[in-house]
Every structure is written in structure tokens, then in C-alpha cells.
Amino acid sequence: MVDLEKKLRSPFKIGNKVYPNPIWLASGTCGFGEDITDFIDLKKLGGIVVKGTTLKPREGNPTPRVVETPAGMLNSIGIQNPGVWGVIKEKIPFLKKYKVPIIVNISGICTADSCSAMSDFEELAKIIADNVEVDGIEINVSCPNVTGKNLANNMLWLEKVVAVVKKNSKAPVITKLSPNTADITGMAKAVENGGTDAISLINALLGMKIDIKTQQPVLGNKMGGLSGPAIRPVAIRMVYQVRQVTKLPIIGIGGIICKEDIFEFFCAGADAVQLGTMNFVDINQINSFF
Amino acid sequence: MSKPIQAKYKVLENVRIAEGYYKITLEAPYIVRNYLPTQFVNIKVGTGYEYLLRKPFSIYEAMDHTISIVYRVIGKGTRRLAEYQKGEFLDIVAPVGKGVQVKNIKAKKMAFIAGGCGIASLKELAGHVAKKFDLFYGVESRNQIVELEKWRKLANKIFVATDDGSEGYKGFVTDLFKEKVLQYDAVYCCGPKVMMRKIYELFPQNSYFIFEEYMACGIGVCMGCVIKTKEGYKRICKDGPLFKGEEIVW
Ligand SMILES: Cc1cc2nc3c(=O)[nH]c(=O)nc-3n(C[C@H](O)[C@H](O)[C@H](O)COP(=O)(O)OP(=O)(O)OC[C@H]3O[C@@H](n4cnc5c(N)ncnc54)[C@H](O)[C@@H]3O)c2cc1C
Ligand SMILES: Cc1cc2nc3c(=O)[nH]c(=O)nc-3n(C[C@H](O)[C@H](O)[C@H](O)COP(=O)(O)O)c2cc1C
Ligand code: FES
Numbered sequence A: 001m002v003d004l005e006k007k008l009r010s011p012f013k014i015g016n017k018v019y020p021n022p023i024w025l026a027s028g029t030c031g032f033g034e035d036i037t038d039f040i041d042l043k044k045l046g047g048i049v050v051k052g053t054t055l056k057p058r059e060g061n062p063t064p065r066v067v068e069t070p071a072g073m074l075n076s077i078g079i080q081n082p083g084v085w086g087v088i089k090e091k092i093p094f095l096k097k098y099k100v101p102i103i104v105n106i107s108g109i110c111t112a113d114s115c116s117a118m119s120d121f122e123e124l125a126k127i128i129a130d131n132v133e134v135d136g137i138e139i140n141v142s143c144p145n146v147t148g149k150n151l152a153n154n155m156l157w158l159e160k161v162v163a164v165v166k167k168n169s170k171a172p173v174i175t176k177l178s179p180n181t182a183d184i185t186g187m188a189k190a191v192e193n194g195g196t197d198a199i200s201l202i203n204a205l206l207g208m209k210i211d212i213k214t215q216q217p218v219l220g221n222k223m224g225g226l227s228g229p230a231i232r233p234v235a236i237r238m239v240y241q242v243r244q245v246t247k248l249p250i251i252g253i254g255g256i257i258c259k260e261d262i263f264e265f266f267c268a269g270a271d272a273v274q275l276g277t278m279n280f281v282d283i284n285q286i287n288s289f290f
Numbered sequence B: 001m002s003k004p005i006q007a008k009y010k011v012l013e014n015v016r017i018a019e020g021y022y023k024i025t026l027e028a029p030y031i032v033r034n035y036l037p038t039q040f041v042n043i044k045v046g047t048g049y050e051y052l053l054r055k056p057f058s059i060y061e062a063m064d065h066t067i068s069i070v071y072r073v074i075g076k077g078t079r080r081l082a083e084y085q086k087g088e089f090l091d092i093v094a095p096v097g098k099g100v101q102v103k104n105i106k107a108k109k110m111a112f113i114a115g116g117c118g119i120a121s122l123k124e125l126a127g128h129v130a131k132k133f134d135l136f137y138g139v140e141s142r143n144q145i146v147e148l149e150k151w152r153k154l155a156n157k158i159f160v161a162t163d164d165g166s167e168g169y170k171g172f173v174t175d176l177f178k179e180k181v182l183q184y185d186a187v188y189c190c191g192p193k194v195m196m197r198k199i200y201e202l203f204p205q206n207s208y209f210i211f212e213e214y215m216a217c218g219i220g221v222c223m224g225c226v227i228k229t230k231e232g233y234k235r236i237c238k239d240g241p242l243f244k245g246e247e248i249v250w
Helices: A004-008 A083-096 A117-131 A155-168 A184-194 A229-245 A259-268 A283-289 B029-034 B076-081 B116-128 B148-154 B173-178 B193-202
Strands: A012-014 A017-019 A023-025 A047-049 A066-069 A072-075 A102-106 A136-140 A173-176 A198-201 A205-208 A223-227 A250-253 A272-275 B005-018 B021-027 B040-044 B055-058 B061-063 B066-072 B089-096 B110-115 B133-139 B158-162 B186-190 B207-210 B226-229 B232-235 B242-244
Touching: A004 A259, A047 A136, A066 A223, A072 A229, A083 A102, A083 A117, A102 A117, A117 A136, A117 A155, A136 A155, A155 A173, A155 A184, A184 A198, A184 A229, A198 A229, A223 A229, A229 A250, A229 A259, A250 A259, A259 A272, A259 A283, B005 B029, B029 B061, B029 B066, B029 B089, B040 B066, B055 B066, B055 B076, B055 B116, B061 B116, B066 B076, B066 B116, B110 B116, B110 B173, B110 B193, B116 B133, B116 B148, B116 B186, B116 B207, B133 B148, B133 B173, B148 B158, B158 B173, B173 B193, B186 B193, B193 B207
Parallel strands: A023 A047, A023 A272, A047 A102, A102 A136, A136 A173, A173 A198, A198 A250, A250 A272, B110 B133, B110 B186, B133 B158, B186 B207
Antiparallel strands: A012 A017, A066 A072, A072 A223, A205 A223, B005 B021, B005 B089, B021 B066, B040 B055, B040 B089, B061 B066, B207 B242, B226 B232
16 A cells, blocks of 8 residues: 555656655646745645747637536636747746746647647747756647647657657656547557656546527637546546556646545556646645645 | 735625625625725635635625625525525635725716626725715616615715616616716726626726626636737736726727
8 A cells, every 4th residue: 555645745756857746736727836826835836837838929719718617617718828938038937936846838739720739849849948947848739729630639649749849858758648539548658659758647628518598608719628526537547547558657637626636646546646726726725735 | 915815704794685686794804904996805605516616706895804795696606605694604715806006096076887796896996986986877677776875975976777767767877877978087887798898988088897707716827717908818817807998909
């Protein structure tokens, strides 16, 4: 039996890189750290994964962008962010003050009409490696809100994209898998073949809410990513399955609301976790984990 | 501006004040000491996962060590809120939003314009500029009018419009305001978006609007609650909820 309490307070490693503990904040749910400092002492975190970063600034999707659903929520933010140069110049310097491990979540853009995702990822990795020291790169192949085609489901593409990012990065590379696939272990093996240093999962599940008064989807973008406790059983199952096929470090994500949920991920095979929607629900409680 | 905190606050009273409207009063000394007008609170209703996200509500009044919130029951979260009893506790993140420095309000003759539930978001600010404004207030029907006697002490004149004509003018509050636009040097408005746009068209220069949008984090991290401005999307929960009309892409 694993000592779960001890694991919660122990350093976590990806390759040679050591993170002070296995509790990270998930991309998109803590911005670039600024507004979370009122509630959490960033220095205590094992890592902070900043908001999805793209090559060019993105203004994001039309509103409404978020809506509550049973034991969860849907979001279709559309990766609103100041672009990689904005992140390097305006956002990272702030986080550096806190000595918290910084993980940059990068996204290539692929719409129904055009797909620059592969070259985006390559350039993002290069720009970051050449201009700023960070503690990890998380490849977001799975954002449900910008991807026109479901690339997160294409093993050949995944392997290639990971290889390109790995080749151009100095920091450890973590690949974040999408749950919107019928073959999660296949995807995990593909990113391992591509050379990823760790795997994080899961991103949000594609969902929809319809307002029966207007008979229309509530979100401006119609579809969005489901997160929160509602998705936890799916995340646990996927972490468990991926653990069977890889020895790489796994970071479990999805619906964590309390310490016992983190332990459940550890039991499924995760080495670390990321907290997402919890930041919106009960942010104070996070302080009790350290 | 003081930092928001997450804390539990005791319910002192929770009463129905008009048809569909309730007023809840909380013992909240931290909020009273630290809020600015137009800031709001984010309430976690219930304890389980049924009402997962916090719900935003304006501070309606703040006194000594208590704040009150006026809310309209429109869905399951507000229905649950109405069930809270004296002595129970609510988990709240507050104060949030940018807030207004009252000393910067130089206007002498303002119009405060409220549509329905918007009255709840204007009251606190109105208390700081008493007798410098007229109130325009539109509701569906007279039995939904909220605490008009309190507004009589604050406003110079009050103009009420109801959809069914049961009180005041029968029709839209925007029509009432249209006649009197020239009398004012500033406008503060909260109500349905279509109404606010109409007011902006009538009074584009020195007009301010309180916006509502679905929120997730309520603290500025998720980019969920944005509004389109001339400088791109801004966060209602952090950069608002009050915005100058001219900033907005209507
Ligand atoms: C800054 C701010 C201040 C607010 N102040 C007050 C206040 O002082 N008093 C008050 O009564 N209400 C206020 N609101 C609105 C209040 O937050 C919502 O009415 C409440 O969250 C509804 O919760 P519910 O679970 O009952 O409704 P739900 O069950 O979530 O929804 C019921 C219906 O209302 C609609 N709806 C819910 N929330 C919103 C929203 N944010 N924007 C547009 N439509 C919505 C839904 O589409 C649905 O049709 C404020 C909102 C904001 C953003
Ligand atoms: C509002 C919001 C924005 C998100 N933005 C991103 C993003 O930019 N990049 C990314 O990889 N994941 C993003 N996610 C997904 C989360 O990082 C996480 O994988 C997902 O929410 C599941 O975890 P949770 O249930 O703990 O929230 C976002 C989630 C939410 C709720
Ligand atoms: S609700 Fe998250 S940024 Fe406003």
C-alpha cells in the first residue's frame, strides 16, 4: 500500500527535473498566476500550468463562454491569451518572483478552414526555449474549443507533434491527452513514441447544454469542454488504463475537489495531479493540501 | 482596493420583499470594511456539487457590520438561496470587481436607470450620491417593485414604468428617460442588455453600465465572463462590472 499522505507531500520528478510536490494548478483555471495570489501562496505549489499560449494573441470565443452543468461546468473560452511574446514579456516575469515551477501550456491552432498546428507547435517550442527559462512545456493537443479537426485522436500526428516539440525544447515536455478518443492507450503510446517526458490527462470532455426556453445551445460557441467532479470517473479510468501501458510519469487531471480525490488519482497510477475547476469552487481548501 | 477572501458569513435574515424578490442580510464585517461601491460577492449556494459554481450578486446595502443582497429567484441556485435560514452560514468570495471611487464622481445631476433586477446593483452606489440623481425604474408589474420607500429618501425624483401599467407609466423605462435626456450630466444604468444599449444610444457621453454575464471563477482567472470592448474582451468580474458606455462594442 502506498502512503498517500506522504506522496502528497513528496517531491515529484520528470526525468531529472524535481518539482517540490505533486500538486499543480491546471491550465486555464489559474490564468497566469496574478489573480490567484490573493488566495494561494504560489511558492507552495508543485507547479503552475499557465493559460493556453498560442503563437499569436487570441481574443477568444463569443459569450456566453461558461455555464454550470450537473456537478460540473462547460467552457468555451477559445484560448484567449496575449500570444507567446506577450506571455514571455508580460506574464512570466511576474511568476518568476514567486519561485514556483512554471509550466507553459502551448496550443497550435487548427480550424475547419486552415491548420497551422504543427508549425505553431514547432515555433512555440523554439521561441520559449530561446527566450525564457521555464520548468516544463505542456503540449495541449486537445483543446476542444479551437480544434476544427480532432487531431488529438490521430496517432501519427500526435507522435510527430511531440517529436517536434521535444526536439526544440530545453524544459521537460508533458503531453496533455484529450479524453475525446476511443483509444486513450493508443494515444499514450503514440506520444511516448514521440518522446514525451510525461503525460497529463485529461483535458475537458466535449459537451453541450441547450436552453429549452430558447431551444438553442447556451454557449456562444455552441459546444464546450466539460470539467469538474462530473468527469472524474472518466479521468480516473483513463489514468488507470494509461498506467498499464507506460512507465512515464502521469499527471492526473479531472474533477478534483478534495484531498481524497487526489488520492484516488494516485491509486489509479498518477504521480502528480492538476487542480482545475476546484480553483473556482473552493480555492481556500487547496492551502490545506500542503 | 482590498483583496478578496473566501470566508463563511452568517445569515441574519432572509425575507421576501416583492414578488419573486428576496433580501438576505449577512454578518460580514470584512466585506463592510473593504468593499467599494459596485463591487460584488460570489456565493456558494449549498454544500455539495449540485450548485457547483459560485453565483455573483451585487452588494445592495452595507451597514455597520452587515451587508444585504437583493436577489430575484430565477433558477435553481437562487431558489436554494431563498431557503437559507437565519443562523446558517454561506461560503462567499468577496469583495470582487473593480469598484468605484465615489470621490471621482463629479456629476451633479445624474439619472440612475434600473431594469428589473438591475435595481439591486445600483442601490449601494446611489447611497453615496444621495439627492444628486433621479431614478428611472422599469419592472414588469407593480408587485415586483423593490423597496421604493428607501429610494424616495435618496433620489430627487422617481419615474416608474411597468409593462402592464399597474404603476406609473405603461411601457418601457427607456421611453420615460428619452423625454428627459437633456436634464442630466451622467447616467448609471443596470438592466437587460437591450435596455442598456438603448440608454447608451440616448446618452452616449457620460454613461456607465453594470454588466452581467455567466461567471465561473469570479476572480479574473478563467476569461469566462468577458465583454467586448474597443480594446478587446475584458473581464466583467475583474475589470468591471461597471464600464463606461463608450468603451463597449455594443
Ligand atoms: C456582477 C453581477 C452582479 C449580479 N447581481 C445580482 C443581484 O444583485 N441580484 C440578482 O438577483 N442577481 C444578480 N446577478 C445575477 C445572478 O448572478 C443570477 O441571477 C444567478 O446566478 C442565477 O442563478 P440560478 O442558479 O438561480 O440560475 P440558473 O439556474 O443558473 O439560471 C436561470 C436562468 O437565468 C439565466 N442566467 C443565469 N445566470 C445568468 C447570468 N449571469 N447572465 C445571464 N443569464 C443568466 C439562465 O440562462 C437561465 O435561463 C448578478 C450577476 C452578475 C454577473
Ligand atoms: C475555464 C477553463 C479553461 C481551460 N483552459 C485550458 C487551456 O487553455 N489549456 C488546457 O490545456 N486546458 C484548459 N482547460 C482544461 C483544464 O486544464 C483541465 O484539463 C480540465 O478542466 C479538467 O480538470 P478539472 O475537472 O479539474 O477542471 C480549461 C478548463 C477550464 C474549466
Ligand atoms: S468569471 Fe472567470 S474571469 Fe470572470
